[in-house]
Amino acid sequence: MRQVWLISGPPGCGKTSWILDRLKKHNSSCGFLRLSGFSENSLEQANSNEIDYVFLKDQIPQLIDLSKSSDQLCTDQDGLLLFIELPQFYLPKESGLAGIDRRVINQLENLKLIPDKYLHFGRDNELPIVDTLNFEKIESLSINLNETVWDPPSLNTFWFELVNGAYGDVYRAKALMNIIDGRFMLFNWIVSRNGSQFLQLNNFAPPKGRPQRISQLIIQGRNLDFVSIKSTVNLCLVNDAVLQFHQASLGNQQLAAT
Structure with a gap:
């Protein structure tokens, strides 16, 4: 049953x-x-x-x-x-x-x-309590990133700034990110832990055009600078010309390797 x-x-x-x-x-x-x-x-x-x-x-x-x-x-x-x-x-x-x-x-x-x-969590002994936090106030921001692709160095800089307070007091941040070489990454951070989790998922998209899969950024915290976050994210995303250039280069490398 x-x-x-x-x-x-x-x-x-x-x-x-x-x-x-x-x-x-x-x-x-x-x-x-x-x-x-x-x-x-x-x-x-x-x-x-x-x-x-x-x-x-x-x-x-x-x-x-x-x-x-x-x-x-x-x-x-x-x-x-x-x-x-x-x-x-x-x-x-x-x-x-x-x-x-x-x-x-x-x-x-x-x-x-x-x-x-x-x-x-926080009530039943079958569940861990190490990351069970009590919140008095929390704001949330959700950004739809479908079909977007991140520039890796810019992404690393943005994430470091985000979790270190550049855009407000972030308690929780997680995202699914498309990387320019076709990788699909999970970024995960919670204030009670040391460091972020970066996990490459199995869902690899061949670098040809914009990926057709769910991509999203979620941020929760206090005094969040919504405008600056969205503006910085847009600066970290590659445009069509840059994407095509990098994908063509990757395609040539694959042909040379065969």
């Missing part, structure tokens, strides 16, 4: 990483859904639904996208494990399934995904 687990917690606590670890240990069908969560007073949620799924799908190719699933998933399939990720700033008022926000229950009922188990 299938199992449906709801995993919630504040930004950067490790929800997606914990889910990935469990999925890697699962030997049968699996699915994933990230809910948007709810902003609370001065705490603004980030629109990062696509980043988490794309990353998990890259690592677990057989992963089912529950946001686009059919009614077939609502049947009891042997060994089917479904994870629902929920960003949530506050501790649940009650333990176990009784602590699920009623608004979330309504969403899940519409999707026919009623949890069998509910765990929240």
